[in-house]
Amino acid sequence: MAQLRFEALKKLGERPRVHVEQPTTLVSKLFGENVFGLEQMRATLAPAVFKKVSQAIKNHEKIDESTADAVASAAKSWAMAKGATHFTHWFQPMTGGTAEKHDSFFDALAGIEKFKGSELVQQEPDASSFPHGGIRSTFEARGYTAWDPTSPPFLYGKTLCIPTIFVSYTGETLDTKAPLLKALKAVDLAATKVCQLFDKDIQHVVASLGAEQEYFVVDKALFNARPDLVMAGRTVFGHSPARGQQLEDHYFGSIPGRVYDFMKDFEFEAWKLGIPVRTRHNEVAPSQFEVAPLFEEVNVANDHNQLMMDVMARVAEKHNLAVLFHEKPFAGLNGTGKHNNWSLITDTGINLYQPTSSARDNLMFLTFFVTTIKAVHAHADLLRASIATSGNDFRLGANEAPPAIMSTFIGSQMSAVLDELEKKGNVKIEKGDNMYMKLGIDQIPEIILDATDRNRTSPFAFTGNKFEFRAVGGSDNCAVAMTALNTVVAEQLDQFHEAVTKQIDKGEEKRLAVVNVLRQYIKESRDIRFEGDGYSDGWVQEAAKRGLSNIKTTPRALDAYLTKASMDLFEKHGVMSHKETEARVEIRLESYIKRVQIEARVMGDIAMNHIVPTAIAYQSKLINNANGLKGLGVDNTAVVQTIREISGHIDTIKNNVRAMVDERKRLNKEGNTHTRAVGYCEDIKEKYFDVIRDAVDKLELLVDNEDWPLVKYRELLFLR
Numbered sequence: 258m259a260q261l262r263f264e265a266l267k268k269l270g271e272r273p274r275v276h277v278e279q280p281t282t283l284v285s286k287l288f289g290e291n292v293f294g295l296e297q298m299r300a301t302l303a304p305a306v307f308k309k310v311s312q313a314i315k316n317h318e319k320i321d322e323s324t325a326d327a328v329a330s331a332a333k334s335w336a337m338a339k340g341a342t343h344f345t346h347w348f349q350p351m352t353g354g355t356a357e358k359h360d361s362f363f364d365a366l367a368g369i370e371k372f373k374g375s376e377l378v379q380q381e382p383d384a385s386s387f388p389h390g391g392i393r394s395t396f397e398a399r400g401y402t403a404w405d406p407t408s409p410p411f412l413y414g415k416t417l418c419i420p421t422i423f424v425s426y427t428g429e430t431l432d433t434k435a436p437l438l439k440a441l442k443a444v445d446l447a448a449t450k451v452c453q454l455f456d457k458d459i460q461h462v463v464a465s466l467g468a469e470q471e472y473f474v475v476d477k478a479l480f481n482a483r484p485d486l487v488m489a490g491r492t493v494f495g496h497s498p499a500r501g502q503q504l505e506d507h508y509f510g511s512i513p514g515r516v517y518d519f520m521k522d523f524e525f526e527a528w529k530l531g532i533p534v535r536t537r538h539n540e541v542a543p544s545q546f547e548v549a550p551l552f553e554e555v556n557v558a559n560d561h562n563q564l565m566m567d568v569m570a571r572v573a574e575k576h577n578l579a580v581l582f583h584e585k586p587f588a589g590l591n592g593t594g595k596h597n598n599w600s601l602i603t604d605t606g607i608n609l610y611q612p613t614s615s616a617r618d619n620l621m622f623l624t625f626f627v628t629t630i631k632a633v634h635a636h637a638d639l640l641r642a643s644i645a646t647s648g649n650d651f652r653l654g655a656n657e658a659p660p661a662i663m664s665t666f667i668g669s670q671m672s673a674v675l676d677e678l679e680k681k682g683n684v685k686i687e688k689g690d691n692m693y694m695k696l697g698i699d700q701i702p703e704i705i706l707d708a709t710d711r712n713r714t715s716p717f718a719f720t721g722n723k724f725e726f727r728a729v730g731g732s733d734n735c736a737v738a739m740t741a742l743n744t745v746v747a748e749q750l751d752q753f754h755e756a757v758t759k760q761i762d763k764g765e766e767k768r769l770a771v772v773n774v775l776r777q778y779i780k781e782s783r784d785i786r787f788e789g790d791g792y793s794d795g796w797v798q799e800a801a802k803r804g805l806s807n808i809k810t811t812p813r814a815l816d817a818y819l820t821k822a823s824m825d826l827f828e829k830h831g832v833m834s835h836k837e838t839e840a841r842v843e844i845r846l847e848s849y850i851k852r853v854q855i856e857a858r859v860m861g862d863i864a865m866n867h868i869v870p871t872a873i874a875y876q877s878k879l880i881n882n883a884n885g886l887k888g889l890g891v892d893n894t895a896v897v898q899t900i901r902e903i904s905g906h907i908d909t910i911k912n913n914v915r916a917m918v919d920e921r922k923r924l925n926k927e928g929n930t931h932t933r934a935v936g937y938c939e940d941i942k943e944k945y946f947d948v949i950r951d952a953v954d955k956l957e958l959l960v961d962n963e964d965w966p967l968v969k970y971r972e973l974l975f976l977r
């Protein structure tokens with residue numbers, strides 16, 4: 258094992274830089290060249306057919322068979338001209354990640370390449386090996402995938418990929434995309450209705466997402482020499498290096514050469530796939546980086562994020578690197594998030610979270626702003642649940658990550674505006690008064706937040722013209738969080754509309770009715786607003802005083818989905834039926850259990866088969882030494898002391914690994930998934946992980962460096 262470590266380190270030393278063949282054309286020339294989007298359709302389809310498809314895409318309608326055939330045929334020709342041999346329906350099952358099953362265009366019976374409209378529109382992958390959370394009865398294993406025309410097909414390798422939703426034969430959705438599309442529709446409906454109180458021209462509202470993706474990069478050989486990274490995506494052991502992130506020298510520092518080559522390479526691949534990658538920089542921890550695209554409509558942005566993660570993993574391979582998206586790959590260092598920048602934009606081009614210099618528009622801005630805060634207040638637990646994963650449990654509330662307490666940060670200026678509005682709400686507005694001036698909302702500065710007024714410690718921060726849901730985990734599919742967020746905002750907008758309409762019906766002036774409801778919302782949601790340091794212990798106490806939840810673990814957090822209120826909410830907005838919600842929770846609990854189980858096994862395995870034998874071997878050397886010293890009449894107290902310490906740690910490891918295995922055996926017999934998940938959390942992870950890790954990490958400091966089997970943190974993290 259130690260041999261593996263040193264071989265890996267030797268490889269690392271000898272790595273040549275991988276030469277990246279950079280296209281010499283402008284990015285604008287190659288951007289989206291592997292996407293069969295509207296432009297390509299216009300170029301390849303008869304005008305009448307193109308009109309039908311583009312209308313259908315715009316209005317989210319089904320396309321008829323002959324249109325589908327024409328699109329399929331054009332897509333096939335386009336893809337084959339670029340060397341494609343296969344096609345696949347590309348979908349996002351609830352395992353996280355994406356799934357595909359490739360079929361060849363070549364039809365051996367007919368002796369030609371074929372791609373029918375029906376194959377574009379619908380496929381029937383066997384659903385039996387995908388998680389279903391009890392939805393699918395055993396006799397009905399089939400499921401089908403259906404084209405999502407709002408996300409364009411793309412060429413990946415030699416395969417034409419068609420973004421699809423995944424549904425069981427009984428009609429329940431089995432993926433993350435279908436509920437997302439429904440939530441986006443719900444927020445469109447609700448937001449449009451509210452917009453029309455202010456502006457009748459607005460017909461649609463589109464939610465947009467810019468997902469900043471953090472990640473770590475490590476050398477592939479070192480990665481392979483760490484069974485925990487390979488199996489669990491994170492290191493379960495490892496003493497913190499002498500130098501971690503305390504020098505604060507990595508953030509925005511110069512990017513190491515090998516990583517820079519990798520970035521340039523994957524960015525080109527991403528651009529060709531139409532992914533609008535824009536920003537790259539170092540993150541806070543050593544070997545941690547970030548890539549951010551330009552925001553897009555949520556569904557497409559999320560497809561692009563999923564695809565980009567895949568592109569990154571593949572391109573990293575070429576550079577002898579491994580990318581880690583896990584929320585907490587290294588204890589003691591910053592975790593990995595995926596900040597979901599989110600806003601609502603009208604079809605007339607107004608960002609509803611962008612304050613303007615027009616007082617009238619500002620009332621609409623304030624409506625969306627305050628309603629969103631109110632939604633976060635009302636559904637904090639559900640939003641917390643939406644980002645709950647075993648990985649994120651390690652990240653939230655540790656090393657510069659937002660805690661599991663939901664709160665919003667809005668900045669001092671917006672706080673002042675809301676306080677003013679709340680206070681002045683009682684001001685009597687007479688006919689002919691300038692209401693906006695009287696309420697102090699006539700001039701909200703256009704660009705509200707500068708860099709000094711950025712709070713990076715909030716899980717849900719307003720950043721000037723958008724909210725940033727920062728609590729989302731690095732490896733997560735944004736669809737889950739975005740489904741929850743857009744649904745709760747849709748619900749709150751509906752309630753807002755209803756309340757305002759009621760007042761208008763009673764004879765209140767429209768603008769005043771709006772202000773009245775906003776004032777009430779500001780009051781009611783005050784507790785969710787927090788402008789201080791979200792990482793501080795003080796906040797944990799303060800939040801408890803305010804009655805805000807701080808649900809630290811996934812199995813407990815997920816309960817928020819199962820309240821009657823949450824299930825009814827999803828059902829009311831057509832996002833998920835009760836059955837679908839329950840199934841999703843079941844799947845996520847199962848996934849939680851499996852992940853903790855894998856980690857527990859990896860821990861046990863490495864500790865017992867690698868660490869303990871190494872420690873014993875080293876201890877034997879010390880015993881020889883101690884005996885030798887004694888024979889010479891030299892004081893051997895220090896050596897004997899070390900021998901004792903090693904024995905102590907070995908005992909700790911053995912006893913706890915054994916007890917942990919017994920506990921797993923007990924829990925595996927537990928039939929109730931929720932009970933089992935809570936058990937895996939509280940009786941395994943919380944009880945044993947830290948104890949075992951502590952003993953192993955102490956041994957790392959005692960055992961001769963030459964003998965230590967695991968690649969050390971300092972070796973993993975300081976890539977050049």
Ligand code: ADP
Pocket residue numbers: 465466467468469536549550551552553598599600601608720722723
């Ligand atoms: P930060 O300072 O937090 O890194 P940036 O301004 O660089 O913020 O933007 C981060 C992400 O937010 C980018 O992906 C960007 O495209 C996205 N973004 C900007 N405006 C919006 C918006 N209106 N809606 C959604 N995302 C947005």
Ligand code: MG
Pocket residue numbers: 469596725
């Ligand atoms: Mg950000």
